[in-house]
Amino acid sequence: MRNFIISSDQIDGNKIRCSASEQKHITTVLRMQQGDQVRFLDDNGNYYIATLQYVDENKISAEIINQGFNPPSSPSVTLFQALIKPSKMGLVMQKTAEIGVDQIVPMVTDRSIINLKPSTHIQKNTRWQRIANEATKQCRRLRFPKILQIQSFTECLLSVGGFDEAIILYENEKVRSIQSVLRGFGSLDSVAVLVGPEGGFTNQENEAALAENCVPVSLGTNILRTETAAIVAAALVVYELRTGEGN
Known part of the structure; x- marks a missing residue:
């Protein structure tokens, strides 16, 4: 139907x-x-x-x-995605909506390539929501994700405390893989995933995230493009915490 x-x-x-x-x-x-x-x-x-x-x-x-x-999926998954080039940002909205992310928060970071004027925020948000809605219809998902308004990195960190767990993709993390961290979480109601821009988060941003109890994780030895990292991370989180054997 x-x-x-x-x-x-x-x-x-x-x-x-x-x-x-x-x-x-x-x-x-x-x-x-x-x-x-x-x-x-x-x-x-x-x-x-x-x-x-x-x-x-x-x-x-x-x-x-x-x-x-349609009851919401459990745990709820919120993606905090650093602003990147428009075509890549649209790809992240589309694919993570198909995967099953519940909320996406566009995030301004120190290394964000795109620094949108406040006057364009509503227009961009409307476009991203439309992309997510179309992806939801195409994959016949029964709930569509909400695209929140653009927030600064600091604002995003302030909201992270409201989640049961939060992970941040960090290319210099050598010990904790995303799979091992997710499988160690146990039962959760909500999880946040922070993905940086091209070039990653700055050292100051990583330190600030760690201070807010974000867990740094690795996606492996290859350095992925940010849009690829967001899609891979979303897929792993949804699989491991909703349907995977580790759940």
Whole structure:
């Protein structure tokens, strides 16, 4: 069944009004017809099975025939990703959404190549959320990740204390692999993953993260590009803590 994304204000009783972008997807791309059943997802974890009642290029309405709640995955996984080039940032949003990350926090670090003006933050966040939403629909995941507003590295560290555990990718870590650290955590409700920019975190940033009880981990002997590191780390965290034998 095809998934589409809505906000709660698009629901009126047992009727759903589609956004312009979803209308285009339904009519132009998928060429769906009246009577077809689809699943709508909102940003609170609710789902709605609905039948398309009226379909044309300008208006789509659907009638809810069943609804329920998709519980969040456990543990929740939040990726703190340093700002990188736009195409690479979009790739991280897309692939980690497919993998199952629950939140992504774009992060400004000392070595971030891109230093966005505050006036562009909302625009960038909207674009990244759209990329994550499209990835969620494509892989038929039942909850879509939330892309938080851009934060400074210091702001991110202040929020790390709210997680059960936090790991930071550190290329100079020679002892602790990410797998061994994850398998030693035990039962968790939440975990944070910090990924630096090209060139990595500075020594000062690493020291500040360690002071906030972030655990430095290695992804192996190869030095990965930041977008590759984020995707690999997200996949390992989701596998080890949700479905892996070590869980």
